[in-house]
Amino acid sequence: MSMTDEAPRLIERPVAAAAEPQAAEPPPAAERDVVFRSHDVNVYYGAFRAVRDVTFDVPKNEIMALIGPSGCGKSTVLRCYNRMNDLIKDARVTGAITYRGTDLYDERVDPVEVRRRIGMVFQKPNPFPKSIYDNVAYGPRVAGQKKGLDDVVESSLRKAALWEEVNDRLNDSALGLSGGQQQRLCIARAIAVGPDVLLMDEPCSALDPIATARIEDLMQEIKQDYTIMIVTHNMQQAARVSDTTAFFTADVRSENDTRTGILVEVDTTQKMFSNPADERTENYVTGRFG
């Protein structure tokens, strides 16, 4: 398979975006490189509409945070980008999501190929009950790679800032690691596939503050190689790590008891937290709501 040869190369891809300065006011999203464009995305679970008419772009080599109160559909939106909602029975996505110019939901698109390019880190660390080595080597192996696994494992663990802690016990069970180490292992495991984008679904919500800080540092270090989307409940985290922020809220209709996620506003994180355009955003980020 083509990924066999591609995987290591992608990992050692030269850092092209590193020179780009962290300008105070980056140009609007339309003029920058965009990885995802979504237009009028709706997600249904059976007859229930979980997310309504979501439209926004995701810029390349940046960290985008999706924030909002519980039940506002931000995780559901995140899972559209690697076709993870396909795994949920009765889930349906309408509207258009393009990934580097290609319709992600074209019927010819294989979700497995999508997931090899768009990796995911979950809320609760979920390492396989296998050795540390086997966890990291899992993705390349299922893609058919047999040679050079040692190098992939080492470079992925180094990138995830875990190598120094585990290099003497690669064959021990991953379940023996601490929660924070397990989550960095899950990041290493996702990196090992050689992805383009990393989707992180509340990656720190099960971790203590020290482990959280390590993951946040790690995100800053790797964002020059990847585009990162992170769902978070923690507004301070969004303010600390992200370049752009999308604020979602739940549109509650009491007459038919429905709760639908809607996108309120997307802008640079700086603007969202200092001078948001929408009153609802302001109420949320100042702690008056949610």
Place this chain on the structure above:
Amino acid sequence: MTDMSVAYPERLTVDQLQIAPSRRHREAIIRYTLLVTALVSVLVSALIVWILLREAWTFITEVVWADTWGQQGWFPRRGLYDIPTIIVPSLIVTGIAMVVAGPLGLGAAVYLSEYANRRVRSWLKPALEILAGIPSVVLGFFALTWIAPNLVGPIGRNTFGVIGAVILLGYAAVSAGIAKAKIKQYREGVADPSARVGAVASLAMLVAVFAVAGAWILGVWLDFAPNNAGSLAAAGIGVGILTIPLVASISEDAMAAVPDSLREASAGLGARKMATATTVVLPAAISGIVAAFIVAISRAIGETMVVFMAGGAADAARFTDSPFEGGLTMTAAIASLASGTDSVVGEGLTFQSLYFVGLLLFLFTLTLNIIAARFVSKVREAY
């Protein structure tokens, strides 16, 4: 809230917090009654083992051992107790049953837990459980009147046998390929426990398939099975059908217990369903799957009615190691000797021989359980 509150005294005494004496007695009665029910079942099992051992010991100490090995067969009423005559058919029947039930049961389990949508599952699982509810006497009759003449009988003579042999050989070649790949993977030191599990499983499959294929080809070549009567193969297929639901439902339970977060992690890394099933779900559920096979083997080796009816021998038998001939399994030997008006009439030790065979069966299943427990503790991937 305030208007509902009870007026508590300033100080409480121990008396006010004590259990009422009548209540205390009732608790004690309940407790000891439950203890007695637990003890009764343990006591009954212990008594059975005790009587089994006592009678078997009489047989072991008093039998002429020269008559128990190397004789022409199992003729308990005449004092000829050739043990291999009844052990070998038991193993043949169990082996054939596992070749039938293993792949079918495990395949059904993987399909149910990893592939089937809710609608298919809602009728397929109950249907499998209905299969488990078929009385074994019905399956015995089915094995004797349909499997024996239609599946096993023709092997000796016509093209069905050749086709069957070709299919079996193909099956063997596939498992040989898997085994080779898995062993290579394991040797390359990639230290993936699933490779070791896979190697062991496919090697076991290979041996079983080769054994059956060999017997089958031999059957075709030597023109065995000249009649449509019962045979060990017919009985083995019948027992196999009987144990499919066991393998399927226990394996499926084990796979369903594997958390979905592991499946999501695997899918998120670009694994297809089959890869997730074989490299994440099966290794994590291996203890349950091995348990399913052990239970199925115990069930197969202890199954009586199907082998009694379709095994093609009763009461006494000559030694045979061909699946296409009639033979007497350990269970059928006990059943046929103990049934009817002349039950266990014979020479002095005929009666005790039944207990000896029973003890052998008991030891077989006990050993299996011990091996299984060891195996599981070694390869299990606990989550």
